[in-house]
Amino acid sequence: MSTTTIDPTIAMPPFPASWAMPPGPKLPPLLQVAQIARDPLGTAVRMHRRYGEPFTMRVPGFSPSLVFSSPELVKQVVTGKPNVFHAGLANRPLKAVLGRWSLLTLDRGPHLQQRKLLLPPFHGERLQAYGDLIRELAEREAASWPVGTPFRVAERMQALTLEVILDVVFGITDESRKDDLRRLLPPLVDSSRHVVFWGSIANRNLGPFRLRETFETRRDAVDALLYAEIADRRRVPSGELAARSDILSMLIEATHEDGTPMGDGELRDELMTLVMAGHETTATALTWAMDLLLRNPAVLGRMRANPDDEYVRATCQEILRIRPVVPFVGRVVTEPVRIGATEVPAGAGLIASIGLTHHREDVFPQPQVFRPERFVGESDVPSYGWLPFGGGVRRCIGASFAQFELETILRVLAQSPVRLAVRRPEPVRATGVTLVPGRGVKLVREMA
Template sequence: MSTTTIDPTISAPPAPPYSSLPPGSPLPPLLQAARVARDPIGSALRLHRRYGEPFTMRFPGMGAGIVFSSPELVRQVVTGRPDVFHAGLSNAPLGAVLGRWSLLTLDRAPHMQQRKLLLPPFHGERLRAYGELIRDLAEREVAGWPLGRPFRLDERMQALTLEVILDVVFGITDAARKDDLRRLLPPLVESSRHVVFWGPIAQRNFGPLRLRETFELRRDAVDALLLAEIADRRRVPGEQLDQRRDILSMLVQATHEDGSPMGDEELRDELMTLVMAGHETTATALTWAIDLLLRHPAVLARMRAAGPDGDDEYVNAVCQEILRIRPVVPFVGRVVTEPVRIGEHEVPAGAGLIASIVLTHHRPDVYPSPGEFRPERFLDGAVPSYAWLPFGGGVRRCIGASFAQFELATILRVLARADVRLASRRPEPIRATGVTLVPGRGVRLVRVAA
């Protein structure tokens, strides 16, 4: 279906035997995953304390990963040569939902070709033009919160960031299609999370629990809507497309180096990638942000005082500290297709490398009292390179990073003014699901005044 000539297939060398890797927990992979799911930061800190750097972790159906966390070694992992350090192979479990053209699952030249197509729409000030729209959506969202009755903030933030994606990325104007996507995307995100975290186990059927069929039905329903939107957008005349600012309209007009346009399947895969990579991540960061602000009234008061436009420096420091202490994506992975050296450590071909964002962000040598939420630390001095990496790094660094930070700051300025309190003072448990660290109880709020 696609008109491009790139070949998106690269196979991984066989994984090296576990015994040849650095030490790690002797527990079976399923039990290790269960521990990580229940206490992702605590379990990483315990393993680090016990085995030092690097240590090895095992995941069900996905093999082992060698974990690094000091900024210098993390730098070597994320900036390693892209023809040897493969993020696409490491993200392979996402392929079931994202498809074979996804920026996240491709490597080498095919990855760079897709990245060149996707970067321009995310560049510079372009997406800042959406500031007003995002502020309006956030204000409308807060106005709809119930008075005096607890509600889950994570669900509300997911609805809000989905609206942003539907406008900014998809540019959907057809009300019925927008409604269908609002209804069908959240269950697909939910199914995909299990597929990613539990690997092939979540793609099997267990008696009446038809996990694979449920996932495929959900994916196919969303695909049909995305392909219909792509077909409609191709019919819009070029001069009208030029007036539109959404990302799909730009991608429909983008061309590969040989002048060929992106195919339907390619566009579908990148749209799915943008929604999967950009919707829940931003919603989760916002949910953690409010949880942290409500537990730190002095920081909240200063955010409120900043108002809708003022004190950018402080608001940015708050956003940086939120993403440090609660990095939404706890680690990024690479699979090496040749033997490599990371610091003094020899790594065999086929091994998985993990740059542990949670561990780097909790290093006391970089961040004194790392468990404390203190935005001022980002005002006081420069953070060493590769010590703050919520968006990963190198040629795989998140392409939505500056947009996500802009969206986070814009929405937080609105949310900080809402009259709400936490429904419970008990600490919010941190859970790992899919590729994100989420608040276990969803951060329940009560609105105290309209």
């Protein structure tokens, strides 16, 4: 098994205490996190108005971070040289769940090597072959919704996108193992959110809140299932494996540049990464989509009457603009850099605030208005004005698949006879690294 490819941990440079940081809120770091959790988009817009660009944020466990939002500066942050701009360092709270081989937590050469292994399975039409399956799963899901009783669509979308991951990424055929994962993965996702969002605080067991312990028990139970699946898959004859199109089968066949296959630990970490990065994000985008479509009947009507590709695609783009599921991406610089007019010392964090970029009046006029037409035909959105999937060598590896999945499922759900159970606007909250609908979007299905 290959071990030579794995990164020795990149040291975090000490942060220069004497640096005169750009202005920012003076609240203690924990209160800054609490404020963002309650109102992530509003807080970012207010801070930008008050302090300008960049402003400095403080988050517990991190060195101060500069927040950028104009397309040209955001571009510099996300496309900065990978040996200076480290996403893995910025993502390090995710290591507890994703592990040290995860694409999200690695940097430099080792990151590029893992990315080379993971890219081919996500390429081209391969995953589009799953279109019929995704459509079928979406139809079955919509048919199972109760008639006349309100239900939270967030939970239903989580279940739906988990089914997609179990088929497309894991390719699991053993029904009892699938059932175990259906039961064990959602509570693990829940626990990981606390550990990631609250960082070092969640790592202490605070009285009855045994967050860390609960998290570890859940993670270990899921790990046991993943290792069992990897062991079983390794026993499948190579010819049979090559005929399968799920991502795990392709990764088992893949080799590093030195010809060695991926080890069990690497496979486990990448499977966990793909579940964590691909399941809740897509489910949340679908949940926001239902909320936005049902509040904008003209858009929904146009999608229903004429599900032509361009308009459905534009609608999905606008959904990801107004409710960017991942509202920011971070990098930590290990050498001094200059972003625009700002000299940034080694050790500082840089945040590309996707949420703020998408809500800047100078990038998207009337940013609060949901208008898919912004993306129809010749679009005047500047480069890096729309970046729900981040950018550079860290751009979301599942971006095309996620867009395909969103469009496929929304075409089905747009036909469903549902209405919002609550007319009041859905609150936008931040948990973990995602922007979620605070009430989970309650719907009522009507008699067809």
